[in-house]
Amino acid sequence: RRVRIDVVTIFPGYLAPLREALLGRAIEAGLVELGVHDLRDWTHDVHQAVDDSPYGGGPGMVMRPQVWGEALDAVLAAGPARLVVPTPAGRPFTQATAQAWAGEERLVFACGRYEGIDQRVVDSYAARMPVDEVSIGDYVLVGGEVAVMVMVEAVVRLLPGVLGNPVSAQEDSFSDGLLEGPAYTRPVSWRGLDVPEVLRSGNHAAIARWRRDRALERTAARRPDLLDALPEDALDRADRAF
Numbered sequence: 675r676r677v678r679i680d681v682v683t684i685f686p687g688y689l690a691p692l693r694e695a696l697l698g699r700a701i702e703a704g705l706v707e708l709g710v711h712d713l714r715d716w717t718h719d720v721h722q723a724v725d726d727s728p729y730g731g732g733p734g735m736v737m738r739p740q741v742w743g744e745a746l747d748a749v750l751a752a753g754p755a756r757l758v759v760p761t762p763a764g765r766p767f768t769q770a771t772a773q774a775w776a777g778e779e780r781l782v783f784a785c786g787r788y789e790g791i792d793q794r795v796v797d798s799y800a801a802r803m804p805v806d807e808v809s810i811g812d813y814v815l816v817g818g819e820v821a822v823m824v825m826v827e828a829v830v831r832l833l834p835g836v837l838g839n840p841v842s843a844q845e846d847s848f849s850d851g852l853l854e855g856p857a858y859t860r861p862v863s864w865r866g867l868d869v870p871e872v873l874r875s876g877n878h879a880a881i882a883r884w885r886r887d888r889a890l891e892r893t894a895a896r897r898p899d900l901l902d903a904l905p906e907d908a909l910d911r912a913d914r915a916f
C-alpha cells in the first residue's frame with residue numbers, strides 16, 4: 675500500500691529532512707510519495723503576499739484564505755485526501771491518530787505560519803473531505819512545518835516495509851498504554867554502572883516481569899495520567915504493586 679503525502683508551506687526547505695535516512699529510503703523504495711509545495715506559487719501579486727491583518731484586531735498576522743484556496747484546490751485536484759492542519763488549538767495527535775492515518779491513501783498537510791490560517795479555509799474544505807486540526811503538544815511553535823515532520827515520521831514508520839524490524843502495532847510503545855522501560859546494551863559495566871542482573875539471566879518470565887515493573891514504575895512516576903486511562907482489566911494483581 676502506498677501513501678501519497680503532500681505538504682503546502684511557505685518554507686519548503688524546512689521539509690528537506692524528510693528526504694533523509696529512513697523516510698528518504700521509504701520514498702526511494704516507492705513506499706511513500708512526498709510532494710512539497712511552496713504556497714507562494716499560488717500568489718499573483720508582486721509581493722507574493724500570503725498574510726494580512728486580523729479582523730477584530732490583535733497581535734500578528736493571519737494567512738489569507740484566497741491563496742490557500744488556490745493552493746489546496748490544485749494539490750487536492752489529484753484525488754481525495756485527508757487534509758491535516760497543524761495548530762496549537764488542535765485535537766491531540768497521538769499514536770492512535772498515526773495508526774489511523776497510516777491507512778489513508780493520501781494525506782495533505784497545510785503548514786501555517788504567523789498566527790495561523792483564516793478559519794474559512796478549514797471550514798470550506800471540511801464540507802467536502804475529512805479535515806483534522808491537530809496539535810502535537812501543549813507548547814507553541816512558530817509554524818506548522820515542525821509539527822508536520824513529527825506527524826509524517828510517526829505515520830510513515832507504521833507503513834509495511836519502512837522499518838527494518840516491523841514493530842507490530844500492539845508491541846509498539848504506547849500501545850499497551852505504558853511508557854517504555856529502560857534499555858541496555860554492552861558493555862555489562864560502564865562507568866561503574868552495571869546492567870541489571872535479571873536481563874542477563876536468560877529467565878524470560880523474570881525478564882518480562884522486570885520490564886513490566888519498570889514500565890509501570892516509570893509510568894506512575896512520569897505519566898500518572900496514562901495509568902488512570904488504562905482499561906480496568908489492563909493491570910493484573912502483580913501490576914497493582916505499583
Ligand SMILES: N#Cc1ccccc1Cn1ccc2ccc(-c3cc(N)[nH]n3)cc21
Pocket residue numbers: 760761762763785786787788789790791808809810811812813814815816817818819821
Ligand atoms: N496557529 C498558530 C499560532 C497561534 C499562536 C501563536 C503562534 C502560532 C504559530 N503557528 C502558526 C501556524 C502553526 C501551526 C502549528 C503550531 C503549533 C502546533 C503545536 N502543537 N504547537 N504549535 C503553531 C503555528
